[in-house]
Amino acid sequence: SPLSRRSFLRSTAIGGAGLLILPNSRTAFAYEANSKLNVAVIGAAGRGRANHTAVAKLGENIVALCDVDQNGAARDFKTYPQAKQFKDFRRMFDEMGKGIDAVIVTTPDHTHAVAAAAAIQRGQHVYCEKPLTRTVHEARVLRDLARKHKVVTQMGNQGSSSNGLRRAVELAWSGAIGDIREAHIWFPNGNGPMARPTDRPPVPATLDWELWLGPAESRPYHPSYAPAKWRGWRAFGSGIIGDFGCHTGNIMFRALKLEQLWNSPPVGGAKQVVIRVESLPSERNEEGYPRTMQVLVDLPARGELPAVRLTLNVGSKPSPDLMLGYTQGKWGDLLVGEKGSIYSDNPWNTNFVLLPEEKFENVKHGPPQTLPANADHHREWAEACKGNGTTFSSFEIGGPMTELMQLINLSTLFEEALEYDTISGRILNSKSAGRLLHRDYRRGWTLSS
Numbered sequence: 299s300p301l302s303r304r305s306f307l308r309s310t311a312i313g314g315a316g317l318l319i320l321p322n323s324r325t326a327f328a329y330e331a332n333s334k335l336n337v338a339v340i341g342a343a344g345r346g347r348a349n350h351t352a353v354a355k356l357g358e359n360i361v362a363l364c365d366v367d368q369n370g371a372a373r374d375f376k377t378y379p380q381a382k383q384f385k386d387f388r389r390m391f392d393e394m395g396k397g398i399d400a401v402i403v404t405t406p407d408h409t410h411a412v413a414a415a416a417a418i419q420r421g422q423h424v425y426c427e428k429p430l431t432r433t434v435h436e437a438r439v440l441r442d443l444a445r446k447h448k449v450v451t452q453m454g455n456q457g458s459s460s461n462g463l464r465r466a467v468e469l470a471w472s473g474a475i476g477d478i479r480e481a482h483i484w485f486p487n488g489n490g491p492m493a494r495p496t497d498r499p500p501v502p503a504t505l506d507w508e509l510w511l512g513p514a515e516s517r518p519y520h521p522s523y524a525p526a527k528w529r530g531w532r533a534f535g536s537g538i539i540g541d542f543g544c545h546t547g548n549i550m551f552r553a554l555k556l557e558q559l560w561n562s563p564p565v566g567g568a569k570q571v572v573i574r575v576e577s578l579p580s581e582r583n584e585e586g587y588p589r590t591m592q593v594l595v596d597l598p599a600r601g602e603l604p605a606v607r608l609t610l611n612v613g614s615k616p617s618p619d620l621m622l623g624y625t626q627g628k629w630g631d632l633l634v635g636e637k638g639s640i641y642s643d644n645p646w647n648t649n650f651v652l653l654p655e656e657k658f659e660n661v662k663h664g665p666p667q668t669l670p671a672n673a674d675h676h677r678e679w680a681e682a683c684k685g686n687g688t689t690f691s692s693f694e695i696g697g698p699m700t701e702l703m704q705l706i707n708l709s710t711l712f713e714e715a716l717e718y719d720t721i722s723g724r725i726l727n728s729k730s731a732g733r734l735l736h737r738d739y740r741r742g743w744t745l746s747s
Contacts (some may be wrong), residue, residue, distance in 0.1 A: 333684065334357060334358050334359050335353075335358040335359065335399045335400050335423075335680060335683055335684070336358075336359045336361040336397060336398055336399045336400070337350070337353055337358050337359060337360055337361065337398075337399065337400050337401070337402060338360075338361060338362035338363075338364065338390060338394065338398045338400075338401045338402070338417075338422075339360060339362065339363050339364065339374075339401075339402045339404070340364045340365075340387045340390075340401060340402065340403050340404065340405055340409075340413045341364070341365060341402075341403065341404035341405035341406075341409075342363040342364065342365040342370075342371040342374035342375070342404075343365060343367065343370040343371045343373070343374060344370075344404065344526075345404045345427055345454070346365075346374070346402065346404035346405075347373075347374055349402045349404050349425065349427070349454070349676065350363075350374070350378075350402060352674075352675075352676040353402065353425075353676050353680060354378075356676065356677055356680050358400075358680055360378045360381050361380075361381055361382065361394070361397060361398065362381055362382045362383075362384060362390055362394055362398065363375060363378060363381045363382075363383055363384070364383075364384040364385065364386070364387045364390050365384075365385065366385050366386075366505060366506045366509040366510045367502075367504060367505050367506075367510070367524075367525050368385070368504040368505075369502065369504035369505070370504075370525055382394065385506050385509055386506075386509055387413050387416065388416065391416055391417070391420060395420075398417075398420075398422055399422060399423065399683065400422055400423040400424070400425070400450075400679075400680075400683050401413075401414070401417040401422050401423070401424050401425070402424075402425045402426075403417070403424060403425070403426040403427065404426075404427045404454075405427075405512075406510075406524075406528045406529075406534050406535060407429060407431070407432040407528075407529075407534060407535050407536050407540060408432045408512060408513065408514045408528075408533065408534045408535070409512040409513065410426055410427070410429075410430060410431050410432065410436070411430075411431040411432070411433070411436035411437075411439065411440060411745060412512060412513050412739070412743050412744065412745060413426075414426045414430075414440055415439065415440060415443055415745045415746075418440070418443045418444055418447050418449050418451075419443060419447060419746075421447055421449060422449065423449045423450040423451065423679070423682075423683040424444070424449060424450075424451050424452075424693075425451075425452045425454065425676070425679050426440075426451070426452075426453055426454065426696075427453075427454040428453050428454050428455045428540075428541075428544040428545065428696070428700070429536050429540040429541075429543065429544055429700045429703055429704065430453050430544075430693065430696045430697060430699075430700035431700055431704070432534075432535070432536055432540070432704070433704060433734075433735060433736045433737060434701050434704045434705055434708065434718075434723070434735045434736070435723065435735045435736030436736065436745070437696075437697045437698070437700040437701040437704065438697065438701060438723050439745050440693050440697055441560075441693045441694060441696075441697030441698070444692070444693040444694075444697075445694075450679065450682045450683045450688075450689060450692070451689065451692045451693040451696070452675065452678065452679035452682075452689040452691050452692060452696075453544065453691045453692075453693065453695070453696030453699075453700075454675070454691075455544040455545050455548055455646075455691055455696070455699075456646065456675040457545055457548055457644075457646035457647045457648045458548060458675065458690050458691040459673035459674060459675040459678060459690060459691075460646070460647070460648035460649075460673075461671050461672065461673075462642070462644075462647070462648045462649040462650055463548060463549055463552075463642075463647045463648060463650075464667075464669040464670075464671065464673075464690075465650070465667065465669075466549050466553065466640050466642065466647070466650040467549060467552045467553050467669070468665070468667060468668060468669055469640065469652070469661065469665075470549075470553035470554075470633060470635075470640055471553065471555075472665045474635075474637070474638070474640075474652070474658070474661055475633065475635030475636070475637050475638040475639060475640055475652070476635040476636030476637035476638070477603075477604050477635060477636050478553070478554060478603075478604070478606060478633050478634065478635045478636075479604050479605065479606055479607065479634070480606065480607055480609075480633075480634040481550050481554065481606055481607070481608045481609070481632065481633050481634065482608070482609050482610075482611070482616045482620065482630065482631075482632040482634070483543075483546050483547045483550055483608070483610050483611075483630065483631050483632070484546075484610070484611040484612070484614070484615050484616065484629065484630045485538050485539075485542055485546060485611070485612045485613075485629060486538070486612075486613065486628055486629070487538075487589055487590060487612065487613040488537055488538045488539075488587050488588055488589050488590065488591065488612045488613065489529065489530030489537050489538065489586055489587050489589070490530070490581075490586060490587075490588070490589040491581050491583035491585070491586050491588075491589070492530055492531055492583060492585040492586030493585060494517070494585060495520045495522050497520070498518050498519075498520075499519070499520060499521065500519075501519040505519075505524065505525070507519045507524070510524050510525075511740070512740075512743055513739035513740055513743035514533050514534060514740070515533065515737075515738075515740065516740060517533075529541055530586050530587060531585060531586060532584065532585060532586060532587070532707075533585075536587075536703070536704065536707055537586070537587030537707060538587070538612055539587070539610075539612070539703050539706055539707050540703060540704065540707060542629075542645055543699075543702075543703035543706070544696070544699050544700060544703060545645055545646045545647060546629055546630070546631055546642075546645050546646075546647065547610075547631060547699075547703070548631070548646075548647045548699075549631045549633070549640065549642055549647045549650065550608070550631050550633060551695075551698075551699050551702070552695070553633055553640065554597070554600070554603065554606055554633075555600050555603060556597060556600070556698065556699075556702065557694065557695055557698045557699075558600040558601065558603075559571050559573065559597065559598065559600060559698070559720045560697070560698040560701070560720045561694065561698070562600065562601070564721065569721070570719045570721055570722070570726075571598060571719060571720045571721050572598065572717050572718065572719055572720075572726065573595065573596065573597055573598070573702070573705070573717075573718045573720060574594075574595070574596040574715055574716070574717050574718075575593060575594070575595050575596075575705055575706060575709040575715060575716045575718065576593065576594045576595075576709065576714075576715035576716075577591055577592070577593045577594075577706070577709040577710045577712070578591060578592045578593070578594075579591035579710045580613070582710060582711055582712075582713075584711065587707065587710065588612065588710050589612075589613060590612055590613030590614060591610075591611070591612045591613070591710060592609065592610070592611050592612075592614065593609070593610040593611075593706050593709060593710070594607065594608075594609055594715075595607070595608040595609075595610065595702075595706065596608075610706060615630065616630075616632065620632060620634060620639070621641070621653065622639065622653045622654045623653075623654065624641065624651065624653055624654075624655065625643075626643075627643030627644075628643075629643060629644065629645045630642070630643055631647055638652055638653055638654065638657055638658060639652070639653040640652060640653075641653055669690075670687070670690075673690065675691070678690065698720075701720075705718055708731060708734055708735070709731075711731070711734070712728060712730070712731050714727070714728060715727075716728055716731050723735070
């Protein structure tokens with residue numbers, strides 16, 4: 299029988315005029331020159347609007363828009379009159395089936411995993427906003443599903459595609475600042491503690507509150523949650539660490555090759571790879587996140603790379619002495635090496651400086667650049683979906699990065715330091731903390747197909 303259009307896009311063994319067969323590090327795809335992806339968008343307004351606008355400008359087809367807030371997404375529905383409209387992405391997948399090649403997920407954090415998992419298990423490529431998921435467990439599941447189904451993925455920490463970030467990472471890999479045993483990332487104040495509202499305002503007529511809740515526990519609607527204030531609530535969002543950890547800690551994570559703690563065989567045949575996380579928050583609040591905190595993270599060696607102590611500050615900064623005379627910004631990602639430091643004061647890690655500056659005047663221009671320059675985050679994903687290259691922020695990176703950030707968030711609830719095994723995905727020394735690596739879903743919502 300003739301190949302469907304979507305099967306054609308994913309085929310690995312088609313030849314003929316007008317076709318290009320291109321290698322991919324995980325799987326090979328064949329695509330027709332000038333072919334377009336059929337893209338569905340889950341969460342059409344806000345960041346979703348920025349994402350689908352970028353993809354549409356590349357010439358891809360926006361074939362479906364799904365949003366639980368019909369008023370918030372009205373502008374987006376009008377922009378793509380040809381796109382089918384949905385409120386429930388489960389219904390969208392059932393109705394459109396193979397008419398979707400790729401999916402953009404830009405919902406509140408608590409819905410990322412169920413939406414992305416549903417797409418992946420249908421063989422659809424996924425672009426998902428950061429943090430990849432709201433829980434540690436969900437991040438592991440999405441990474442494993444993407445491996446199993448061999449789809450192209452990209453997490454939406456857009457600084458990953460900047461020349462500044464890629465060059466900083468390459469310089470660290472080249473040994474420009476020597477072995478790195480100390481790292482710091484810092485942020486402005488967090489959200490602060492939360493208390494559930496007790497009043498019961500009516501649900502807006504254009505909002506489907508039950509679908510907005512999705513897998514989260516049931517609770518009455520309140521504008522303190524939706525449509526725009528969900529980030530500070532543990533039930534729905536991930537605070538400043540989830541919002542910006544995968545941005546501001548991006549150079550740090552990549553330069554130190556921390557994904558190897560998850561993706562490489564343990565050194566010396568060890569059965570466990572343990573990350574130790576100790577938090578000192580201004581308050582421990584089950585509903586929200588601390589206003590300020592310091593978190594100490596001990597990261598074991600990765601092959602020949604030495605163990606690292608990461609210090610994360612919210613609402614404060616590390617010692618100015620570490621800056622070697624350079625001005626300390628409100629945000630920071632600082633790697634302290636034996637020969638010098640790499641510092642980015644940009645929340646998205648799109649620029650950097652080598653410290654001390656006078657020592658490294660000529661180092662920025664060498665060694666030769668190997669990572670692709672002038673990348674576009676959305677174009678990189680769309681092209682990889684067609685078999686042209688790979689993504690730099692796939693779930694192989696985004697999964698472990700999110701896992702680490704959500705582990706840090708989880709640690710702020712506990713006085714004792716948590717010991718987390720990246721191999722098994724278990725907390726070794728606290729059953730109470732272990733139970734919070736994932737939270738139960740409401741009936742009708744699942745990570746499995």
